[in-house]
Amino acid sequence: MDLQQRINAFVKLGDFLSQFNTEGIHKKDNIPHNDLFFEGFKHQIKLAHEHNGWFKRENILFALNGWSNQLTSNNINQWLSKYKFNQENPKTIAIIMAGNIPLVGFHDFLSVLISGHHVLVKQSSNDKHLLPFLAKYLEHVMPEFKSRIRFTENKLEHFDAVIATGSDNTARYFEYYFKDKPSIIRRNRNSIAVLTGHETEDELKALAEDIFRYYGLGCRNVSKLYVPKNYNFDTFFKAMYDWHPIIHENKYANNYDYNKAVYLMSEFDMLENGFLMLKEDESFSSPIATVFYEHYNSLEELKEILKQKEDLIQCIVSNGFIDDEVKFGQTQSPNLWNYADGIDTISFALTMC
Structure with a gap:
């Protein structure tokens, strides 16, 4: 199985996923193996939501739509060129x-x-339904994948290198446990937005997507704002309003109520609008339903501060602040070449050959 065959298989997977998006689920003609997999994958989406209440159907479909958009021949070839x-x-x-x-x-x-490698996957118990089914689809598209894909719930054995993602605590365990293997070990990171007060209404509304998508649980979700002195949050809160129905979702509402009670009992100063709280805090990792903020004196000074903390930051949302910034509303739509933690996984994999 050569590189072009592998690319073709993932392009076909992208075509299959194009049937599942936030506008609805619609079966298409001329999708390979569709009669075998279409209804089954609908069921896996249902199971994924039932198993994990944070995996709202809309968010699952948003993720699938994102991968469908990326898994095109043009995108993959540009990525690998x-x-x-x-x-x-x-x-x-x-x-x-x-x-x-x-x-x-x-x-x-x-x-x-x-x-071109073999993969041994140990999934999180929170997300165990979708990927094995998609792997089966790949195996039907390209039978040579059958000998290259394995899933396990047990201790990892018989592998040559490892890519592990977890919290700061689990990362320390991973580093010790895999000290004799080539590895990529990922830790906690968060994303931030740098505001100047000159953002348009459309930009701030797009920022709401960066904050609320996946309930803020992703490392690419904006969990902290940097704002100038005397920043007026009224325009910010107005732009967030389209997401107010989120407070009617039980898991989110429970976190909102709990964190609000903690802040009130601790007599912390905060701003809130009934479904989102803003708290001034130097930390990057904010609780669900909360975004931290911090004031800056100048953008040049802020650049130096953030450069010193770059190991804690996944991406920076802004307009004209830095060269590799992410546009408002685009944090959850990365390209194939936007690597987590800035670590090139293709280069890592190719060093194993």
Whole structure:
């Protein structure tokens, strides 16, 4: 199985996923193996939501739509064009996946297989329904994948390298446990937005997507704002309003009520609008239904501060602040070449050949 065959298989997977998006689920003609997989995947989406209340159907479909948009021949070829592939010595790369948002480990899965390696997947118990089904689809599209994809719920064994994602605490365990293996170990990171007070209404409404999508559980969700002195939050709160129905979802509302009670009892100063709280805090990782904020004196000074903290930041949302900024509303729509933590997983996989 050469590189082009692997690319073609993932393009067909993208075509299959194009039937599942936030506008609805619609069966298309000319999708390979659709009679075998279409209804089954609808059921897996239902099971994923029933198993994990944070995996709202709309959010699952949003994730699937994102992957469908990325898994095109043009995108994949653009992504891979700078690499030199060598398929003479495939290895087994283990992946320990997080489970905070739907299919959060898919990029690692894709990177390992597209590089020509075998993959051994240990999933989070929070997200265990979607990926195995999609792996079966890949195996039907390209039977050679059958010998290259394994899932396990047990101790990882018989692998050559590992990609592991978890919290800061689990990362310390991973580093010790996998000290004798080539590895990528990911820790907690959060995303921020830098506001100047000159943002348009459309930009701030787009920022709401960065904050609320997946209930703020992803590392690419904006969990902190940097704002100038005397920033007026009225316009910000007005732009957030379209997301107010989120407070009627029980898991989110319970977190909102709990965190609000904690802040009130602790006599913390905060701003809130009935479904989102803003709290001045130096930390990056804010609780659900809360966004932290901090004032800055100048943008140049802020650049220096954030450079010192870059290991804690996944991405920065802004307009004209830095070269590699993310546009408002785009944090949850990364391209294939936007690597988590800035670590190139394709280069890592190719060093194993």
